[in-house]
Amino acid sequence: MTERMIETRGIRLCTESFGSPNDPPLLLVMGAVSSMKWWPDPLVERLVGAGRFVIRYDHRDTGRSTTQPPGPPRYTVDDLADDLIAVMDGYDLxxxxxxxxSLGGMLSQIVALKAPERVRSLTLIAAQFLGDMGFEPPPLSPALLAHFATMATLDWSHEAAVLDFMVEAGRLNSSERRPYDAALARRVAAGEFKRSLDIQSMMNHSSLTGGxxxxxxxHELRAPLLVIHGALDPVVPHVHGEALSRAVAGARLVTLENAGHELHGADWPVIAEAIVAHTRLTR
Structure with missing residues (x-):
């Protein structure tokens, strides 16, 4: 793994790359309130092993990228999409x-619309359909809403309390039909706490606007599209994945039957295989 800091428009984005730059480049874009470290290393290793040059990065206000104090962000969804392009530019891609x-899927869609020449192929995991589906999708679960309401009284300087909060958030995002790996979630969250410039600032994403x-x-997307979505996603329900795959000619939908809003270890082989096959067809 090689770390690289990319400077763009007055900010710094922390990135990591894996594999050979001579292989087809594959950029991983994580969701809101999450650094790049939530892309599981074993999943990254599978992609690298299949001959992909994998890049992941910290969004603003996460990890080691530029961080502002907690509060409404001084950037928009469109700015985060431009950060994605800046990472590509930083690697001369x-x-x-x-x-x-998730949010990374929204940003990826925006980039594929505003700069279609930059996107070889598009894979959307647990991503929102940007538009009217003709009906109201199910709301967030009361348990999730109640959990995030506890942020108001959380002591963000208290590591154990923050880890408890993050691990429970992961559990509520996951499917109840599978065992939740709380130990793994806690290890990732602990690494997140230690490396973040300001762990509380990641919650600035909850006030994002724009897009x-x-x-x-x-329907204007032209990049070959693969949609991967958990059948039991409690955050972005599966109907979003169905709508995305219907909207784009030739799109493929892979449904993870027992998955929630998560990258569960049981699904890593399926996810990696689907991405490798999709990117092989669109080299």
Whole structure:
């Protein structure tokens, strides 16, 4: 693994790369309130082993990237999408395969719409359909809403309390039909706590605005599209994955039958195989 700091528009983005730069580049874009470390290393290793040059990075306000004090962010969804392009520029990549999860899926869609020449292929994991589906999708679970309400009284300087909060958030995002690996989640969260410039600032993402001009334009996507979605996702319900795959001609939907809003270890082989096959077809 090689770490590289990329400077763009007055900020710094912390990135990591794996594998050979001579292989097809594959950029991993994580969701909100999460650094790049939530991309599981074994999943990254599978992609590298299949001959992909894998890059992941910390969003603003996460990990070791530029961080502002806790509060409403001084940037928008569109700025985060431009950060994705800046990472590609920092690695001198005219084009790359882009894989986005959750908010990362939204950012990946925006980049594929605003700079289609930069995206070789698009993979969206647990991603939101940007537009009107003709009905209201199910709301967030009361348990999730109640958990995030506890942020108001959380002592962000108290490591054990913060880890408890993050581990429980992961459990509530996951499927109840599978055992939740709380020990793994705690290890990742502990690493997150130690390396973050300001762990509380990651919650700035919860006040993000912008991106509305890209809504109801999914049908304009031209990059070959793979959609991967958990059947039991409690955050971005599976209907979003169905809508995404219907909106783009030739799109493929892979449903993870027992998965929630997560990258569960049981699904790593399926996810890696699907991404490798998709990017092989679109080299």
């Amino acid at each position: 005219p084009r790359a395969h882009v894989v986005g999860m 509305e001009r890209w809504y109801n334009r999914t």
